[in-house]
Amino acid sequence: MSRTRRLNCIIPPHILYKLLESEDPEVRQAALDSLVSTARLRGERSVRGSLPGAAAGNGRRTIFDCRRGRFLHSAELARSEDGPASTDESVNRAFDGLAETRDFFREVLQRNSLDDRGMRLDGYVHYDAHYNNAFWDGRQMVFGDGDGKLFTDFTGSLDVIAHELTHGVTEFTAGLAYHNQSGALNESMSDVFGSLVKQWSLNQSxxxxxxxxxxxxxxxxxxxxALRSMKAPGQAYDNALFGRDPQPDHMRNFANLPDNERGDFGGVHINSGIPNKAFYLAAARIGGFSWGAPGVIWYESLKASGMDTQFQSFADTTYRKAEELYGDGSAEQLAVLSAWQEVGIRISGVPAGVARARGAAVNGNGGVGREDGLAALSKQIRELSAQVRGLTEEVTALKGKKWPPRVDAGRSSDGR
Structure with a gap:
């Protein structure tokens, strides 16, 4: 399959461009250097985009030290899978972060490394001087040290490491094109699994x-x-340095931006807030550990997607996968349905009335006390039947006819 490949960076361009307006010359220079370095790397990436990726190796890890240089081929070996721990904490954090992500995909989703064929995992630390970013380039993970003023060493964030490596998983599954809605889905998948790896590592619900x-x-x-909030897109930050978090949490606020670098390739880091919020809502309503049913539904939907998959198509796929995995009208499927509705996306083929009836069976209390979807619908049917029966009996009485008393079977839960 032909794929449109990009250099996937954790810091979105709109933040770096905003920092160019800072009154602090050091902040401006660090932002400029990071943008220039990233642009150069994108050019190199496009040249070797057709070359084969890293070799299979059962997910073995190797960390290299760039020593603040810009050329990965001249980096020094710092730690290998079978070697001792390093005295450099950046090396060890990167090494451990690669393992947590690898082990999550293997143990939770039965995936053998990023390509599902044991792809080896290479990481490069101390890239460039004051580089304010971390990225996956289709072959390896690269970490900047940050400028020390605004940004810290990027190896210190497990969800950032998992986010970037998930770009590799996406590349080897759906291959979501990195622009507009498919690109926003690409970014959202990385946020979803970046967060799930962190939650899994910390055993958080x-x-x-x-x-x-x-x-x-x-x-x-x-x-x-933080850079982004999946629970509350648009509320991760609001300050003079970065401006206000521009992520929308509903389709009515979808950002139509140019499909170029300055426009974040159609707002891929911005519009990802919409599917991010949908995943959070589904996970919160299902309850428990999010890497369980919600994570499995999203992962299977990713595998069933293609390069040009849009929000609507992906939402429809998650609904179908929830049915395949957990049953028609299951609590999991209803949570998915109502989550997409809340961000302004109606599942195809589900009439609005049915969607409201089904959505009513799911509460927002993390799944606690929710009713099974089919049971809730059956209850509503029984109640409607009871009302119709009552009206029929009243009409019959007016006609002077006396019907035998009815048994309780089929009455509503309130006894009517």
Missing amino acids: AETADWLIGADVFTPGVDAD
């Missing part, structure tokens, strides 16, 4: 997780919760 992406990339002096 949907209720106790923070649902933040990149909460650890800022220095303590920066007034920001």
Whole structure:
């Protein structure tokens, strides 16, 4: 399959461009250097995009030290799968983060590394001087140290590592084209599984997780919760440095941006807030651990998607997968249905009235006390039948006819 490949960076361009307006010359220079370096890397990536990726190796990890250089081929070996721990904590954090992500996909989703064929995992630390980003380039994971003023060492964020590696999973499954809605889905899949790896590592439930992406990339002096919030898109930050988080949480606020680098290739890091919110809502309503049913539904839907999959198509796929995996009218399927509805996407083929009736069976309390979807629909049918029967009996009485008393079977739960 032919795929449109891009360099996938964790820091979206709109933040770096905003930093170019800073009154602090050091902040401006670091942002400019990061943008220039990323543009150069994109050019190199396009040249070797058709070359084969990393060899199979049962997910074996190798970490290299760039020593603040810009050329990966000159980096030094810092730690291997069978070697001792390093004295450099950046090396060890990257090594451990690759393992957590690899083990999550293997143990939770039965996937053998990023390509499902044991692809080896290579990481490069200390890339460039004051580089404010981390990225997956289709072959390896690369980490900047940050400028120390706004951004810290990017190896310190497990969800960032998992986010970037998930771009590899997406590339080897759906191959979602990195622009417009398919690109926003690409970014959203990385946020979803980046968050799930962190939740899995910390044994957090949907209720106790923070649902933040990149909460650890800022220095303590920066007034920001994270790069993105899946629970509350658009509320991760609001300050003079970065401006206000531009992510929408509903289709009515979808951002139509140019399909170029400055426009974030159609707003892939921005519009990803919509499917991000849908996943959070589904996970919260199903309850328990989000890497269970919600994660499996999204993963199977990713595998069933293609390069040009749009929001509507992906939403429809998650609904069908929920049915295949957990049953028609199951609590899991109803949670998926209502989650997409809440962000402004109606599942195809589900009439609005039916959607409202089914959605009523799911509450927002993390799944606690929810009713099975079919049972809820049956209850509503019984209640309607009881009302019709009551009206029939009243009409019959008016005609002077006396019907024998009815048995209780089929009456509504309130006894009518």
